[in-house]
Structure formats: C-alpha cells, structure tokens
Amino acid sequence: MKVSLRQVNDGISVIDLEGDFDLYSSPKAREILLKLAKEKAPAVVVNLSKVGYMDSSGIATLIEALRALGKYGGKLILAGVNLKTMEVIKLARLEKIFDIKENEEQALASTKSQTQQV
Amino acid sequence: MINVISALGKYGIDWVRELGSMGLFFYNAFLGIFKPPRKFYSTIKQVHFIGNKSLAVVSFTAAFSGMVLGLQGYYTLSKFGSEGLLGSAVALSLIRELGPVLTALMVTGRAGSAICAEIGIMRIEEQIEALECMAIDPYSYIIAPKVLGCIIAVPLLTAIFDIVGMIGGYAIGVGLMGVNPGAFIWGMKNSVLNQDVWMGVVKSFFFAILIIWICCYKGFWAGTRRGSFGAEGVSKATTEAVVLSSVMVLVGDYIVTSLML
Amino acid sequence: MSNAEVTSLIRVENVDTHYDSLKVLHNISFEVQPRAITVIMGVSGCGKSTLLKLLIGLKKPTAGNIFIDGKNLVNMNRRELDAFRKRIGVLFQGGALFNSMTVGENIAVPLRVHTKLSEETIRIMTQLKLEMVGLAGFEDFMPSQLSGGMKKRAGLARVLAMDPEILFFDEPSSGLDPITSAGLDNLILKLKSAFGMTIVVVTHELESAFAIADQMIVMDKGEILAQGTPEEVKKSTNERVIQFLNREPEEKYSKDSQFLETLIGKI
Numbered sequence: 001m002k003v004s005l006r007q008v009n010d011g012i013s014v015i016d017l018e019g020d021f022d023l024y025s026s027p028k029a030r031e032i033l034l035k036l037a038k039e040k041a042p043a044v045v046v047n048l049s050k051v052g053y054m055d056s057s058g059i060a061t062l063i064e065a066l067r068a069l070g071k072y073g074g075k076l077i078l079a080g081v082n083l084k085t086m087e088v089i090k091l092a093r094l095e096k097i098f099d100i101k102e103n104e105e106q107a108l109a110s111t112k113s114q115t116q117q118v
Numbered sequence: 119m120i121n122v123i124s125a126l127g128k129y130g131i132d133w134v135r136e137l138g139s140m141g142l143f144f145y146n147a148f149l150g151i152f153k154p155p156r157k158f159y160s161t162i163k164q165v166h167f168i169g170n171k172s173l174a175v176v177s178f179t180a181a182f183s184g185m186v187l188g189l190q191g192y193y194t195l196s197k198f199g200s201e202g203l204l205g206s207a208v209a210l211s212l213i214r215e216l217g218p219v220l221t222a223l224m225v226t227g228r229a230g231s232a233i234c235a236e237i238g239i240m241r242i243e244e245q246i247e248a249l250e251c252m253a254i255d256p257y258s259y260i261i262a263p264k265v266l267g268c269i270i271a272v273p274l275l276t277a278i279f280d281i282v283g284m285i286g287g288y289a290i291g292v293g294l295m296g297v298n299p300g301a302f303i304w305g306m307k308n309s310v311l312n313q314d315v316w317m318g319v320v321k322s323f324f325f326a327i328l329i330i331w332i333c334c335y336k337g338f339w340a341g342t343r344r345g346s347f348g349a350e351g352v353s354k355a356t357t358e359a360v361v362l363s364s365v366m367v368l369v370g371d372y373i374v375t376s377l378m379l
Numbered sequence: 380m381s382n383a384e385v386t387s388l389i390r391v392e393n394v395d396t397h398y399d400s401l402k403v404l405h406n407i408s409f410e411v412q413p414r415a416i417t418v419i420m421g422v423s424g425c426g427k428s429t430l431l432k433l434l435i436g437l438k439k440p441t442a443g444n445i446f447i448d449g450k451n452l453v454n455m456n457r458r459e460l461d462a463f464r465k466r467i468g469v470l471f472q473g474g475a476l477f478n479s480m481t482v483g484e485n486i487a488v489p490l491r492v493h494t495k496l497s498e499e500t501i502r503i504m505t506q507l508k509l510e511m512v513g514l515a516g517f518e519d520f521m522p523s524q525l526s527g528g529m530k531k532r533a534g535l536a537r538v539l540a541m542d543p544e545i546l547f548f549d550e551p552s553s554g555l556d557p558i559t560s561a562g563l564d565n566l567i568l569k570l571k572s573a574f575g576m577t578i579v580v581v582t583h584e585l586e587s588a589f590a591i592a593d594q595m596i597v598m599d600k601g602e603i604l605a606q607g608t609p610e611e612v613k614k615s616t617n618e619r620v621i622q623f624l625n626r627e628p629e630e631k632y633s634k635d636s637q638f639l640e641t642l643i644g645k646i
Contacts, residue, residue: 154492155491155492236479239478240477240478243473243475244471244472244473244475245475245476245477247437247469247471247475248469248471248475248534250437250464251435251437251464251467251468251469252464252465252488252489252492252541253460253461253462253464253465253489253493254488254489254492254493259492
C-alpha cells in the first residue's frame with residue numbers, strides 16, 4: 001500500500017492511502033498517524049478513496065489514531081470510504097465513533113468550519 | 119508356531135517403524151530450532167519450567183545421595199584403611215556417574231512426564247492441528263523451545279546436583295564419620311581431573327537430548343496409534359515416555375562411559 | 380483480494396482416500412461456491428471429518444484432485460500450503476485453545492507469528508474479534524474458566540484474527556445446547572453476509588444444517604448420496620438420504636431365526 005502525506009492550508013494534514021490497508025501494510029500507516037499525533041497536528045484527514053480492501057488491522061490502526069489524536073483534542077476524519085469498507089466499519093459498530101465524510105473536499109470543509117468556530 | 123513367528127515379526131516391524139518415526143521427529147525438531155518464529159522468551163519459559171521446577175527434587179535427592187555415598191564409601195574404604203580417600207570417592211562418583219544419571223532420572227520423572235502429558239493433551243484437543251492450519255509449524259513453535267530449554271537446564275541442574283551431593287558427602291564423612299576435613303578436600307581437588315568433569319558435562323547434554331526427544335515424541339503422537347485414543351492415550355504415552363527415557367539414560371550412560379574411558 | 384471471475388473456489392474431483400488399507404472415501408466430487416455456506420452432513424463415521432481433513436491439507440487423498448482457486452492442493456509444496464493456510468480458518472471441535480494462555484493471548488498467536496503489527500494494534504484487533512463473537516471483555520480469562528460454548532466462540536475469534544476468506548467448521552454444534560447452537564448458527568450467517576466469507580460446515584445436526592446451508596452434501600459410508608440446495612436434497616429419492624433426513628435409525632435387526640440361533644444354538 002502506498003502511503004503519502006501532504007500538508008494543506010491551516011496545518012491540516014492529509015494522508016493518501018492507495019492499495020490494500022491490511023495486516024502487512026497497516027504498520028506503515030500507523031507510523032505516520034502516530035507521528036502526527038505526537039506533533040499534535042490539529043486535524044488529520046485520511047483519504048481512503050483509493051483503498052480497495054481494509055481489514056481489521058486497518059480499523060485497529062484508525063482506532064488507535066483516533067485515540068491518540070483525541071487526547072489533545074485533535075480530529076481524525078475519514079474521507080472516501082467505499083461501500084465494502086463501510087460495511088466492515090458498521091459491523092464493528094464504529095460508524096458512530098468515526099467522523100466519516102464523502103470525500104476530501106467535504107472533510108477539509110468540515111475542519112474549516114470547526115477552526116472558525118474556535 | 120506360525121503365530122509366534124508372525125507375532126514376533128509384527129513386533130519387529132512395529133519397532134523399526136517407531137524408530138523411523140522417532141528419527142523423523144528428531145529431524146523436524148532440529149530444523150524447527152532454526153525456523154521462525156523467534157523463540158527467546160518461550161525458551162526462557164521452558165528453562166524455568168524444567169529447571170526451576172526440578173530444583174527442589176534435584177537438591178533433595180542430591181543431598182541424600184551424597185550422604186549415602188559418604189556412609190557407604192567410608193564403610194568400604196575403611197576395610198583397606200583408606201578413609202582418607204573418601205573425598206575423592208565421593209567427588210568422582212558424583213561428577214562422573216551419579217550426578218548426570220540421577221539428575222536425568224529426576225528430571226524425567228518431574229518435568230519429562232509433565233511435558234509429555236502437556237503435549238499429549240494438545241494433540242487430543244486438536245491444538246497441534248489448529249497450529250498447522252494457522253500455518254504455524256508445531257515443531258518450531260512448541261517443540262523447539264522445549265528442546266532448547268532442556269539442553270540448557272539439565273546440565274545446570276547436574277552441576278547443582280554435584281555440588282549439593284559433595285556437601286552431603288562431606289557432612290557425613292567429616293561430620294559424622296570423623297574423616298579429616300583437610301584430607302577430604304585435598305582428595306577431591308587432586309583426583310578430579312578435567313576429563314572427569316568433561317565426562318559429566320557430555321553425559322548431561324546427551325541425557326538432556328534423550329529425555330526431551332523421547333518425552334516430546336511420545337506426547338506429540340499420543341492417542342493417535344491404534345488401541346489408545348483420547349485421555350487413555352495420553353496416560354499411556356506418559357508412562358511409556360518415562361520408562362523409555364529412564365532406560366535409555368542408563369543404556370546411554372554405559373555407552374558414553376565406555377566411549378570416554 | 381481481487382474480484383476475479385471465480386466460478387467455484389474449491390473443486391473436489393474423484394477423490395478416494397484410505398486409512399491404511401481401509402477405503403474411507405469413494406469417488407468424491409463436488410464444488411464449493413464462493414461467498415456461500417456449504418454443509419457436509421451425514422451420520423457419524425460417514426467420512427465427513429476425513430473429507431474436511433483433506434480440504435484443509437491435513438491428509439492427502441490416495442486418488443483424485445482438490446483444486447483451490449485453480450491450484451491443486453495435492454501437489455502444493457510447503458510454501459504454497461502455508462500461503463493457502465493463511466487465507467483460511469479452521470474451527471475444531473472444542474475450540475482447540477492453548478491452555479497455558481489467556482483468551483486474548485490465544486487470539487493474538489497468529490498475529491504475533493505472522494505479522495509485524497504493534498502490540499497496541501493487536502490488542503485492539505483482539506477486542507474487535509471478541510466483540511464480533513460475543514465475548515467482549517473476556518480477553519484475560521483462561522480457557523479452563525470458560526464454558527464449552529464460550530470456548531468455541533473464543534476459538535472462532537482466534538480463527539478470525541487474520542480475516543480469512545474461507546472458514547471451515549468441524550461439528551460446530553457438538554456439545555452445545557440448542558440456544559447456544561442457534562446463536563452460533565446466526566454468527567455463521569453473519570460472517571457470510573457481512574464479510575462475504577466462503578464457509579464449509581461439517582455437521583450431523585439437521586436443524587443447524589437447514590438453517591444455514593446454501594448448498595448441502597449428504598454422505599454415507601464414504602460416498603456422496605445427494606448434493607444441491609436444501610430444497611433439492613429434501614426432494615431426493617435416495618432411501619438412505621430419506622432415512623437420514625427423517626432421523627430414522629437403520630434397520631440392523633437380524634432375522635428371528637438367526638438371532639435365536641446365536642443365542643441358543645441350532646435347534
């Protein structure tokens with residue numbers, strides 16, 4: 001799985017994942033997510049639109065990231081979740097825990113409105 | 119008459135088949151040592167299980183063995199007026215023979231039987247098949263740590279046996295029978311040579327391999343041969359393992375002794 | 380995970396097998412469809428457990444082929460067999476949990492051996508799997524502290540740890556009361572519908588079989604008597620199949636004269 005990180009305005013980080021988010025590739029994503037949490041990034045958008053398959057190790061990685069970011073009030077937003085991945089999230093009853101948006105634009109828009117409120 | 123011959127023949131064939139099966143097991147277990155997963159912690163756990171748990175039995179047996187050696191040795195040597203040699207007699211007997219052999223027998227009874235039963239239960243509960251179906255090699259995951267643990271623990275236990283035994287022999291020889299302490303210790307220091315210690319070390323390693331090989335093998339195939347399934351198979355396997363290990367230790371003792379003398 | 384055009388995931392062709400010289404399976408042929416539940420059933424001793432062993436590679440057939448995704452299981456080398464086994468999960472009767480580890484440690488075994496996932500990730504995954512099988516909060520229990528039904532669920536959680544594509548169940552209902560058994564059946568159905576898993580169940584429990592099967596294979600004395608959808612199997616005209624489905628015991632009583640003769644001797 002290809003993992004790439006880019007910075008967008010207001011210090012929001014977007015992680016683009018491409019390929020299968022599974023047992024063998026999740027450590028890569030985990031490393032970057034935890035590094036961002038350590039640096040106290042205000043918000044991280046995980047772009048899953050190019051992820052074909054995500055298994056429970058992927059979910060576990062996202063849960064860990066959510067917790068790590070949440071410790072200091074950081075936000076984790078999932079963007080571009082396809083149907084199959086959505087089913088997996090729903091089965092683990094996590095659709096209410098994750099902040100899920102249709103695509104990257106909506107995700108970034110939601111962070112803007114939050115920073116404006118502050 | 120034909121029945122007797124055919125029964126003997128069957129016995130012979132079964133025995134050869136068993137030997138081959140054991141050889142194959144040894145080969146797989148040996149390979150398993152070098153295959154992943156990493157075994158450091160599981161090996162340490164096994165050293166604890168075999169070594170720590172046998173420590174009390176070994177020390178206790180060693181003390182009394184040493185004490186008996188002191189008594190019998192004094193009795194025999196005093197017939198020739200050679201009581202002063204008691205130290206040598208006790209030390210050499212322990213280091214060359216009694217230490218390795220008795221330690222091996224105690225470990226067989228204490229840890230060997232427990233390991234055989236543990237693996238046997240795993241077999242009848244299909245845990246070994248479960249490992250294979252998870253693409254985990256049972257020889258590497260279960261057997262190899264036990265082999266390594268035994269090879270580390272048994273020689274160490276043998277050394278402890280030797281020391282405790284010599285203390286016991288000293289206590290009886292000097293404390294009870296009145297042998298000169300200086301003579302006792304001098305005898306020990308002088309007559310025990312490098313080759314004696316080597317013999318003890320080689321024997322303890324050899325016995326360690328024998329014990330763990332037989333006990334793991336019997337447990338691994340418990341309950342899968344005709345006539346003994348389920349829990350009865352485990353009990354049968356454990357008995358066979360202890361008996362065979364004990365016998366082979368004594369046979370092996372003769373072989374190593376004659377080769378190294 | 381690709382969406383290749385698969386017609387059948389597992390194809391068994393003309394398989395025979397023996398235990399020493401005794402032939403226990405005769406000319407077995409069938410296909411397992413992907414994302415469906417196939418139930419292999421029959422009375423005890425009909426050969427279904429042996430067939431399961433063949434499908435997971437624990438035993439080799441003496442004749443015939445077993446194709447997994449086009450590759451012949453019979454000819455696979457160690458590496459290919461390992462790769463196959465990482466894609467499947469097998470739940471043995473009783474769960475086959477390792478007695479010296481907690482439930483959580485049991486579930487983590489395949490993850491610790493095969494992957495480089497962090498401890499925290501493994502911990503979260505363990506909790507996810509336990510939740511899935513209805514055993515949330517039991518990760519620190521030892522197997523000896525669990526009931527039979529719970530042991531099976533814990534064993535299932537371990538089987539699911541690596542998110543397998545194909546699941547095999549060996550007599551899942553054995554030793555369970557009807558309610559727990561029904562709960563397990565529902566779980567199996569959920570695994571198929573939500574995860575699209577291909578599931579093969581070996582059982583002799585009729586009720587469970589009809590509750591979950593998309594495809595049924597009825598066996599007796601090492602042969603397949605009937606196969607097809609549950610409706611098709613119910614319509615079978617084979618006498619032994621009808622007996623099995625109606626739970627009629629086999630007529631094993633000897634003729635009166637024979638019986639009396641063995642008791643008293645020739646009159």
